[in-house]
Amino acid sequence: MRSDGSALSLRRWLRSAGFAWAGIKHTYRTQANFRIEVGAAVVASALALALHAPLAPILLCCALVLSLELVNTAVEAIVDHATSDFHELARIAKDAAAAAVLVASIGALLVGLVVLGPPLLKLVGLWR
Numbered sequence: 001m002r003s004d005g006s007a008l009s010l011r012r013w014l015r016s017a018g019f020a021w022a023g024i025k026h027t028y029r030t031q032a033n034f035r036i037e038v039g040a041a042v043v044a045s046a047l048a049l050a051l052h053a054p055l056a057p058i059l060l061c062c063a064l065v066l067s068l069e070l071v072n073t074a075v076e077a078i079v080d081h082a083t084s085d086f087h088e089l090a091r092i093a094k095d096a097a098a099a100a101v102l103v104a105s106i107g108a109l110l111v112g113l114v115v116l117g118p119p120l121l122k123l124v125g126l127w128r
């Protein structure tokens, strides 16, 4: 009985994960910014590994920026579905969602500079 329940929960979880993966694939296909952010995440993570810098803050920042880009894509889709007319509330929703990505990206850039900057400067001999 209990194992049946666990199997059902796992199947539900896998089904939800499938929908989520479809959302990631759609965003990657349609949003150039998301592709750039994925590329930046790969480069920053590889640099952290190569320079033996802390990986956790880099991964956390990448997850935050990519998640907010996914939410931004969702907001754009909902707004476009709701109206094709120009509307002040539609503008506010899209601008605020885009601003969330911008704020997270600036934060991620600053964290990247703080975490990766010193080991990079040491590597090129500009930091003792």
Ligand SMILES: Nc1ncnc2c1ncn2[C@@H]1O[C@H](COP(=O)(O)OP(=O)(O)OP(=O)(O)O)[C@@H](O)[C@H]1O
Pocket (backbone or CB within 6 Å): 031, 076, 083, 084, 085, 086, 087, 088, 090, 091, 092, 094, 095, 098
């Ligand atoms: N229906 C609308 N009503 C009012 N303003 C809108 C509407 N649709 C878009 N805008 C304005 O135009 C801006 C750009 O909208 P758009 O949907 O092109 O977003 P985008 O960030 O360029 O999307 P994408 O990344 O998919 O190209 C919005 O941030 C908003 O200011």
